[in-house]
Amino acid sequence: MKNKPDDRSDNVDKIQYNIDKTIQxxxxxxxxxxxxDNEKTKKDLSEKNKRREESLNNMRKEIKDEAMYKKNEYK
Structure with a gap:
């Protein structure tokens, strides 16, 4: 059984979609x-948003990496 070649052609689009949804x-x-007024809800959502901020930072780094890969691939 052959492995599929690594297709990274739409990674930037997928990551950008995930960034947009996370921001929403x-x-x-x-x-x-x-x-x-529910303090538990506020606390839970604030914690989720902290995790979302971390995810956004990581996705932004990843999208830069993918963009650089794409740029170097087409040289």
């Missing part, structure tokens, strides 16, 4: 935090 979720959570 972050903003929705911030809205809920602003509207709710």
């Amino acid at each position: 979720n972050y903003e929705i959570a911030e809205e809920v935090i602003g509207k709710t």
Whole structure:
């Protein structure tokens, strides 16, 4: 059984999609935090948003790496 070749052609698009969705979720959570009086909900959403911030930083690094790979591939 042969392995499929590494197809990285749409990685930047996939990562960008994930970044966009994570930002949307972050903003929705911030809205809920602003509207709710439930302290547990606020705490839970704040913790999720901290993790989202970390994920966003990692995805942004990854998208830069993929863009550099693509740039070097087409030289």
